[in-house]
Amino acid sequence: MLTPSIQFAYLTRFGDTALILSQRLAEMCGKGPALEEDMALANTALDLLGQARLWLTYAGEIEAAGRDEDALAYLRGDREFHNLLLVEQPSSSYAHVLMRQFYFDVWHNLALARLESSTDPRIAEIAAKSRKETAYHLRRSSDLIVRLGDGTAESRARMASAADSLWPYTGEFFTADFVDSTMAEAGMAFDPHALRDDWLRFVRQVFEAATLHMPPLDAWMHKGGKQGLHTEHLSYLLAEMQVLHREHPGAAW
Amino acid sequence: MNDWPLWEVFIRSQHGLAHRHVGSLHAPDAGMAMNNARDVYTRRNEGTSIWVVRSSEIVASNPGDKDALFDPASSKVYRHPTFYPMPEEVKHI
Structure with missing residues (x-):
């Protein structure tokens, strides 16, 4: 049965995923190759x-426990974050940054397109607004995957290595748990597994243009991020992201 | 990146009729120049259209020719159409 706590959990999955990837990219500020x-x-x-x-503002309203976006972003521990494992993976190389973004952008566009027809008008609204931005993110990341995959021997090897090492974090896009299926039954969300074929088709098309091999479809996949079980990398990210707010609660410009 | 060629970026703003030069950037080819122009020059909702042109494709007048090219026009005030009352309805002149 649909309850506010299920809605809250679902909304934080999208909110946390966007927040954590945002933080990962913000870490790169000033370090881009050009x-x-x-x-x-x-x-x-x-x-x-x-x-x-x-997403987090809406999650806070649904929870109705007085937590706003800042309370949710800065005052939860890693077990309370429901982001996908992929986005917390470190920016080990620029190939990793781009491949993480590409895998995510393809899924994100498909997911938001489904959410645009959510029976929850607020979800539909946020999805529609977000998708205008993510459509460009995907255009950019796809373009760079092709350029660097079909680039020099060095760039190709780096992209192939990033594609393989991040691949086991993509299974989580498509596995449904109780929260996903309850939201889908209520018409507020979608069946995650239903996106898999479209996702694979898009990735394959870009990889072919990039002369990269598709990693094995039956590869073993990590899971747990959506349920709050994270890789070791998240705590370090949160420590840096949250330290100012925890040290100086309510700090403002 | 130092060997990426230079591109000049022109943006047509929300209300402007013509593209205006806004600056330059480096990119390996036209496709990336277009994406980079979007990222660098339209972050604050500046534009509705972008042109990118290889800087090397632009033919510029020689600064040393300034006198010969432009000075003769400065004393010919009758070439300026400022002696006519313009009707209110006529725009963009």
């Missing part, structure tokens, strides 16, 4: 931060 790339990453980070604010 000024133009640096600004593009920061733009994407800010788009995702804006989306996180919309």
Whole structure:
């Protein structure tokens, strides 16, 4: 049965995923390989931060426990974060940054397209607003995957390695749990598994243009992020993201 | 990145009729120049249309020719159409 706590859990999945990827990209600010790339990453980070604010604000309203977006972003521990494991993975190399973004952007566009027809008008509204931004994110990340995959021997090897190492974090896009299926039954959300074929088709098409091999479809996949069980990387990210607010509660410009 | 060629960026603003030069950027080809122009120059809702042009494709007048090219026009005030009352309805002149 649909309850506010299920709605809350579902909304924080989208809010936390956008927030954590935003933080990962913000870490790259000033370190991009070219000024133009640096600004593009920061733009994407800010788009995702804006989306996180919309989702978390709404989650706080549904929860009705007096927590606003800041309380949710800055005062929860890692077990209370429901982001996908993929987005908390570190930016080990620029290939990882781009591949993480590409895998995510393809899924994000498909997911938001489904949410645009949610029976919850607020969800539909946030999804429609977000998708205008994510459509550009996908255009950009797909373009760079092709350029660097079909680039030099060095860039190709790096992209292939990033594609393989991040692949086991993509299974979580498509596995439903009780929260997903309850939301889907209520017409507020979608069946995650239903996105898999479209996702694979898009990724394959871009990988073919990029001369990259598809990782094995039956590969073992990580799971747990949506339920609050994270990789070791999330705590470190949260420590940096939350330290100011925890040290100076309510700090403002 | 230092070998990426330079591109000049022109943006048509919300209300403007013509594209205006807004600056330049580096990009390996036209597609990326377009994406980079979007990211660098339209972050604050500046534009409705973008042109990018390879800087090397622009032919510029020589600064040394300034006198020969432009000075002769400065004393010919009758070439300025400022002696006619313009009707209110006529825009964009």
